[in-house]
Amino acid sequence: MEEPRIGVYVCECGINISAMVDVQAVAELARRLPGVVVARVYKYMCAKPGQQMIQEDIRTLGLNRVVVASCSPRMHEPTFQQAVAEVGLNPYYLQMANIREHASWSTEDRQRATAKAGRLVRGAVFRAAYQAPLEPRRAPITKTALVVGGGVAGIQAALSIAEAGYPVYLVEREPSIGGRMAQLDKTFPTLDCSLCILGPKMVDAGRHPKIRLLTYSELEEVSGCVGNFRVRVRKRARSVDEQKCNGCGLCQEKCPTKVLDTAYEAGLGQRKAIYRPFAQAIPNIPVIDRQHCQFFTKGRCRVCEKVCPTGAIDFAQQDQILELEVGAIVIATGYALWDPAGLAQYSYGLSPNILTGLQFERLVSASGPTGGQILTFEGRPPERIAILHCVGSRDVNAKPYCSRICCMYALKHAHQVREKTGAQVYQFYMDMRAFGKGYEEFYQRVQEEGVVFVRGRGAEVDVLPDGKLRVRAEDANLGRLVCVDVDMVILASAMEPQPDTDRLAALCRIGRSPDGWLAEAHPKLRPSETATAGIFLAGCCQGPRDIPDTVSHADAAAMHVVRLFNQGEITISPTVAQVQVEKCVGCGECILVCAYSAIQRNQHGKAEVNPALCQGCGTCAAACPSQAIQSLHFTDQQLVAQIDGLLEEVFGTL
Amino acid sequence: MGEPFEPRIVAFLCNWCSYTGADNAGIARMKSPPEVLPIRVMCSGRVSPEMILRCFRAGADGVLVLGCHIGDCHYISGNHRTAKRIPLVQRLLSYVGINPERLRLDWVSSAEAPKFVQITNEFVQTIRSLGPIRQELGLPRMGGGR
Numbered sequence: 001m002e003e004p005r006i007g008v009y010v011c012e013c014g015i016n017i018s019a020m021v022d023v024q025a026v027a028e029l030a031r032r033l034p035g036v037v038v039a040r041v042y043k044y045m046c047a048k049p050g051q052q053m054i055q056e057d058i059r060t061l062g063l064n065r066v067v068v069a070s071c072s073p074r075m076h077e078p079t080f081q082q083a084v085a086e087v088g089l090n091p092y093y094l095q096m097a098n099i100r101e102h103a104s105w106s107t108e109d110r111q112r113a114t115a116k117a118g119r120l121v122r123g124a125v126f127r128a129a130y131q132a133p134l135e136p137r138r139a140p141i142t143k144t145a146l147v148v149g150g151g152v153a154g155i156q157a158a159l160s161i162a163e164a165g166y167p168v169y170l171v172e173r174e175p176s177i178g179g180r181m182a183q184l185d186k187t188f189p190t191l192d193c194s195l196c197i198l199g200p201k202m203v204d205a206g207r208h209p210k211i212r213l214l215t216y217s218e219l220e221e222v223s224g225c226v227g228n229f230r231v232r233v234r235k236r237a238r239s240v241d242e243q244k245c246n247g248c249g250l251c252q253e254k255c256p257t258k259v260l261d262t263a264y265e266a267g268l269g270q271r272k273a274i275y276r277p278f279a280q281a282i283p284n285i286p287v288i289d290r291q292h293c294q295f296f297t298k299g300r301c302r303v304c305e306k307v308c309p310t311g312a313i314d315f316a317q318q319d320q321i322l323e324l325e326v327g328a329i330v331i332a333t334g335y336a337l338w339d340p341a342g343l344a345q346y347s348y349g350l351s352p353n354i355l356t357g358l359q360f361e362r363l364v365s366a367s368g369p370t371g372g373q374i375l376t377f378e379g380r381p382p383e384r385i386a387i388l389h390c391v392g393s394r395d396v397n398a399k400p401y402c403s404r405i406c407c408m409y410a411l412k413h414a415h416q417v418r419e420k421t422g423a424q425v426y427q428f429y430m431d432m433r434a435f436g437k438g439y440e441e442f443y444q445r446v447q448e449e450g451v452v453f454v455r456g457r458g459a460e461v462d463v464l465p466d467g468k469l470r471v472r473a474e475d476a477n478l479g480r481l482v483c484v485d486v487d488m489v490i491l492a493s494a495m496e497p498q499p500d501t502d503r504l505a506a507l508c509r510i511g512r513s514p515d516g517w518l519a520e521a522h523p524k525l526r527p528s529e530t531a532t533a534g535i536f537l538a539g540c541c542q543g544p545r546d547i548p549d550t551v552s553h554a555d556a557a558a559m560h561v562v563r564l565f566n567q568g569e570i571t572i573s574p575t576v577a578q579v580q581v582e583k584c585v586g587c588g589e590c591i592l593v594c595a596y597s598a599i600q601r602n603q604h605g606k607a608e609v610n611p612a613l614c615q616g617c618g619t620c621a622a623a624c625p626s627q628a629i630q631s632l633h634f635t636d637q638q639l640v641a642q643i644d645g646l647l648e649e650v651f652g653t654l
Numbered sequence: 655m656g657e658p659f660e661p662r663i664v665a666f667l668c669n670w671c672s673y674t675g676a677d678n679a680g681i682a683r684m685k686s687p688p689e690v691l692p693i694r695v696m697c698s699g700r701v702s703p704e705m706i707l708r709c710f711r712a713g714a715d716g717v718l719v720l721g722c723h724i725g726d727c728h729y730i731s732g733n734h735r736t737a738k739r740i741p742l743v744q745r746l747l748s749y750v751g752i753n754p755e756r757l758r759l760d761w762v763s764s765a766e767a768p769k770f771v772q773i774t775n776e777f778v779q780t781i782r783s784l785g786p787i788r789q790e791l792g793l794p795r796m797g798g799g800r
Binding site: 072073074098100101102103105106107108109112113115116119120123223509511575593595596615616617618619621622623627631634636639640642643644646647648 | 662664669673674676677679680681683684685686688691692693694695696697699700701702703704705708709712713714728729730731732735739765
């Protein structure tokens with residue numbers, strides 16, 4: 001080992017460190033440590049002049065080790081590694097002492113904080129002497145993406161990645177892609193027919209040569225890392241042979257079993273036991289709902305099989321498990337609608353004329369259960385309708401956040417009621433959040449259409465004995481209680497994370513925000529990345545947003561995937577395990593403990609590490625009885641030196 | 655005699671959960687005992703019996719090993735090995751005359767800054783009540799004021 005020439009750089013971090021740690025005393029202590037050539041204090045070591053100071057010392061004083069005593073290595077280790085590398089020092093000669101998070105910020109007593117900082121620096125200096133140069137490795141990546149969720153976010157992300165030339169697996173849980181947007185009648189504020197603008201995108205995704213649709217399928221397992229994930233997808237049995245089915249729909253027409261459709265029709269309509277969720281479904285292949293199909297429940301019927309002209313019905317079909325290799329993953333799993341029954345004052349569920357916004361979308365849709373006529377459950381056109389904003393949103397008893405889309409779709413619903421019926425519309429709102437392009441103008445338009453706006457949260461909905469609905473609220477503008485009897489109530493219910501977000505977050509090892517949405521890497525600057533490299537977020541799984549924002553977010557996620565794939569390879573940390581062959585006795589203990597199957601016996605019976613599989617955890621190094629495996633950058637020597645430096649008191653024989 | 659006992663404790667913290675939890679405690683300005691001296695390892699599974707013994711040999715009064723919760727290990731199952739290994743080291747410690755309570759294993763996620771503070775405080779209390787390790791081993795007190 002060459003003679004260590006160590007430079008120690010103690011950062012004041014403005015006053016974040018110097019207010020509680022005597023930085024001069026720490027530098028003075030460092031100067032007396034073996035191998036230390038220079039120790040300096042600077043106000044902002046991470047800033048350009050601080051980095052230049054270190055670089056200058058490396059050049060002029062011939063430093064071959066650098067210790068930076070500042071913030072957590074999780075913060076600035078890459079910064080300083082790059083700084084030393086720029087002047088030709090191997091970045092693995094750098095060591096950091098975390099005297100901010102672990103000393104100045106966590107200690108109340110200046111003397112003790114300084115003493116601890118001194119020990120941390122001594123540990124780092126002792127360790128640095130044993131550090132060795134390492135070269136990062138490069139590995140090829142699998143240039144295929146996985147998109148989880150086939151709503152508008154997933155479709156957009158998949159199309160953008162595919163258009164850039166890379167293959168995509170698009171996994172969707174439901175029998176068809178389309179998601180929430182396919183359920184909507186019109187989109188605000190332009191009043192485009194929702195499926196008319198989404199439909200072509202669905203078709204594009206369905207027939208794109210680079211996109212493989214996996215509908216009626218779910219993600220089951222994710223392993224590996226950025227560039228080379230291995231995922232397992234369960235493709236549930238459709239009971240219909242996808243190759244043979246020509247999508248004629250005869251099976252669905254003749255199926256005798258009707259089922260309440262709680263998915264696409266939001267509980268307002270029915271479907272058959274063999275069904276496509278909606279006419280424009282992609283793929284245009286039905287599935288048999290085995291829980292309701294008479295053949296599966298009672299063992300007889302087989303009508304669909306008899307009528308199918310292509311012999312596509314396959315009652316014996318099994319779930320398929322697909323093992324896919326992908327380089328990047330986009331999560332686009334969307335949102336669920338919060339159930340307003342969670343707050344009893346809205347009486348949701350007590351009258352069929354109290355609807356959620358999504359149910360009203362189905363009611364007003366031309367493809368919906370009434371063919372687009374706005375009718376009460378009793379089949380009469382309503383005379384008065386109340387629309388309640390912020391049901392569950394902005395409510396500490398349900399969801400504290402704003403769901404962002406409800407003001408606008410509530411205005412859209414008001415417009416649709418006024419357009420299609422003569423009914424009076426009462427809007428109960430707290431604040432009108434018409435924040436997007438053309439949104440405020442739409443609000444003006446709806447006001448001019450004669451909708452009555454009541455500023456005040458709809459406090460209570462009562463079902464009267466005659467079936468009418470009574471809405472009470474406090475009109476904040478008038479400063480008094482108001483009470484309106486109506487025939488129909490639309491609840492603009494909050495958006496919430498999908499119920500199985502927990503499982504998904506655990507599968508992908510990504511975090512969640514306190515409100516339950518999937519966590520982005522940075523709330524301002526990295527909104528479509530996650531803390532796990534190679535996994536990106538698109539759309540409402542990250543938080544409430546409307547369609548244009550969802551599409552932009554999805555394109556951003558796709559851009560990250562394409563950027564990664566264009567790089568062609570990824571840099572892999574060289575901090576892997578290494579076998580010292582002469583010490584290895586071939587006991588195989590390391591092979592047993594390795595979670596990545598990265599170690600094998602070679603033809604001489606000795607352990608051999610595959611560095612492409614090794615993740616550098618060091619578990620093998622701790623298990624090896626003859627200390628023949630070393631975890632590079634965390635070697636026994638380095639850790640022992642750090643321990644001795646921290647404690648600086650060695651007794652007994654070594 | 656009469657000098658206050660300042661325990662020295664080495665804490666092996668895994669990079670992904672416990673070290674981050676300790677960082678987050680500092681970022682939130684939660685106070686944790688300065689007697690605890692962290693060493694960052696990538697995984698608690700890296701902490702070998704030799705490392706723990708070395709800490710005691712170098713004068714540590716206690717050793718803390720903190721990792722990701724079982725099921726949350728960044729390296730799938732590294733912490734399973736830790737969970738099996740630490741009780742064995744504790745038995746070894748009692749065999750050589752060191753109270754096994756001087757070695758503690760626990761799980762702290764990156765979101766559990768308060769738990770990091772609680773565990774470190776508890777452990778310092780435990781070590782204070784056990785007294786200096788030199789006393790336990792019948793070794794002379796350290797001279798000088800280092």
